[in-house]
Amino acid sequence: MTPSRDGNAAAHFIDRHLVEGRAAKIAYIDDHGAYSYAELAASVNRAGNALKRLDVEPGDRLVLCLLDGIDFVALFWGALKIGAIPIPVNTMLTADDYAFLLHDSEARVVAFSALLTDRLFPSFKTAPALRAGIVAGGVPHSADFPIHSLDSIAAIESDDLEPAPACLDEIAFWLYSSGSTGRPKGVMHRHQSLVHTAKLYSDSIIGIGPEDVILSASKMFFAYGLGNSITFPLHAGATALVTAQRPTPAVISRLMRIHQPTIFCGVPTLYAGLLAELGLNAEARSRLRVCVSAGEALPEAIALRWRERTGGEILDGLGSTEALHIFISNRPNAIHYGSSGIPVDGYEIELRGDHGGAVADGEIGDLWVRGPSLGAGYWNNPEATQRIFVEGWLRTGDKYWRDADGYYHFAGRADEMLKAGGVWVSPFEVESALTAHPAVREAAVVGTADADQLIKPKAFVVLIDGAEPSDAFARELREFVKSRLAPYKQPRWIEFCPELPRTATGKIQRFALRGR
Secondary structure (H helix, E strand, O other), X not given: OOOOOEOOHHHHHHHHHHHOOOOOOEEEEEOXXXXXXXXXXXXXXXXXXXXXXXXXXXXXXXXEEOOOOHHHHHHHHHHHXXXXXXXXXXXXXXXXXXXXXXXXXXXXXXXXXXXXXXXXXXXXXXXXXXXEEEEEXXXXXXXXXXXXXXXXXHHOOOOOOOOOOEOOOOEEEEEEOOOOOOOOOXXXXXXXXXXXXXXXXXXXXXXXXXXXXXXXXXXXXXXXXXXXXXXXXHHHOOEEXXXXXXXXXXXXXXXXXXXXXXEEEEOHHHHHHHHHHHOOOOOOOOOOOEEEEOOOOOOXXXXXXXXXXXXXXXXXXXXOOXXXXXXXXXXXXXXXXXXXXXXXXXOEEEEEOOOOOEOOOOOOEEEEEEOOOOOOOEOOOHHXXXXXXXXXXXXXXXXXXXXXXXXXXXXEEXXXXXXXXXXXXXXXXXXXXXXXXXXXXXEXXXXXXXXXXXXXXXXXXXXXXXXXXXXXXXXXXXXXXXXXXXXXXXXXXXEEOOOOOEOOOOOEOHHHOOOO
């Protein structure tokens, strides 16, 4: 039987809204205004037609280095609709990083925000397949490389565009992994994965509907943010609120106050920042009905403070770039604080020991997942693909344990676990105990050798404003942890610092703390 060729995801996420009567409904609100579903569809079609005029063909790669806004949405769906492969990339990388991404992806065109020109432009003439650039929010200023203004080339194009034929399991787009170990790897995702994550997580866990307004602090180039801002609202016919600004507590609080979203998707660091620096007034949270956290495990103390301050719950969950979105999650009215939740329907989870067998409840094992949104593998990296994507399963690299109720608890990344006294210690468990202290804003724990070259936990602690670091307070924190955990898990040393080092994706760089 010949596979159906009507599986282009743009038909579901863009075109059907006009048929179903949502033409006048607001689809997006960005820093410059609001856009209806009809205006969005027209922008997508003009962007797709502009790419075709630049000789972008099905299968060609288009790197998107764009700040969040309507231009990102239009180019992502416009490229996908013509059968090209959009590749959103992190907007906070270095010039060397962009040179690698353009070279590795063999991108034919790069679209970028004008504010990012200086970091991208040096790579244009050295990228082997690159033929043109598209600048959003600015005007071209290159005499020796073809760069086009998005506004100019889209303005002359037609609002009509038929989706290119595509099978559901064809590659639709890529996302580069964060590259915490070595260079980033391009994860290839299929058309059907976008629909699967929307149905399995957005529908079943959050229950997003047309009346919802969704604000995501995670940017659209992340897998987490791509779902929150690009696929989930468009799947439901809802409204997405996006901003090109950095998602600081001040920015997020202002957007909440002005637009009063019903759904907020954040990361633990931001929830801690909102609580410590600004909080949320009654007006900002008046319509907020669901809060989601991912990116890193959410400490129980932060979730409890959030509930006390706002009256709302945070649904913590686990996802990855390779799986596209969250596959383990807490549920509304069924939250186990300190856990990532239970498997999302449609996904299978296994915890495996060092020899590949299953581990018992309460024991730490390697987390494997199988489900319909897993990537097809890594672009041009068969060795990594064979190591991580194994017989339909994804080796996540996370260490987890499962409790008697079936809830999964994060222990740490496989390369961040440490042994103290011959026993495995979860850095996250110690960090969670530290952040339970009301004066602690954040903490990171790494293994450090003592005078006898034995590995012991060392904690780096960020205090809330007004709390003073001292030797006496360090002793108090050690006793505080000792009262909650086994004695060998308490940090041998505590170092106070103004902030923790983070990757461009916002995750704590524990490796940068080792040896300090």
